[in-house]
Amino acid sequence: MEESKPWAGTELPCNETDRLLFNLSTKVTVGDGAKARFWHRHSSWLEGAAPKYLAPHLFELVRRKNKSVQQELRNNSWIRSLSGRITTTAQVEEFVSLWIRLQNIQLTPGVRDSIIWRWTADASYSTRSAYRIQFKGSYSGIRNDLIWKAHTENKGKVFVWVLVQEKILTADNL
Numbered sequence: 001m002e003e004s005k006p007w008a009g010t011e012l013p014c015n016e017t018d019r020l021l022f023n024l025s026t027k028v029t030v031g032d033g034a035k036a037r038f039w040h041r042h043s044s045w046l047e048g049a050a051p052k053y054l055a056p057h058l059f060e061l062v063r064r065k066n067k068s069v070q071q072e073l074r075n076n077s078w079i080r081s082l083s084g085r086i087t088t089t090a091q092v093e094e095f096v097s098l099w100i101r102l103q104n105i106q107l108t109p110g111v112r113d114s115i116i117w118r119w120t121a122d123a124s125y126s127t128r129s130a131y132r133i134q135f136k137g138s139y140s141g142i143r144n145d146l147i148w149k150a151h152t153e154n155k156g157k158v159f160v161w162v163l164v165q166e167k168i169l170t171a172d173n174l
Helices: 016-025 056-061 069-082 089-102 127-134 144-149 154-164
Strands: 026-029 114-117
Touching: 016 026, 016 127, 056 089, 069 089, 144 154
Parallel strands: none
Antiparallel strands: 026 114
16 A cells, blocks of 8 residues: 555556455555545455445446545545446445445544455464465365375475476476
């Protein structure tokens, strides 16, 4: 969220699965609403979710999807951007649901928006915690410790370990 970083404004090199993992791993706390994006998928600021997921039919109607929470809540700008465009019952239902959820949102001037990483004790992101969470709940049928205890050359152990990880560069893995 800091604009002083050299990578600020560049496109993130990640796919939809990476984005979903990030969404589940973070929680945005809105202060003044200047940084958090109102509709965006990576701003889980409204009851732990982004309005894009709470109201997907409305999200399709919105033209300017990158506005901040502050911009959209000021004078109910989000409502004006949908005015005259809602035509289906699904859109009406989502509009009412979103409107109800937004009634309790209070912006706090002078307090910056913050993001919390759910997988560390200090709520700060670390590459290690992100890597570990990708494998949370996965199961390996092979006991890797047996590979390393085998009485064979190290290159054989490494080969078997790479084989078990399905990382051997065969035609289907390339």
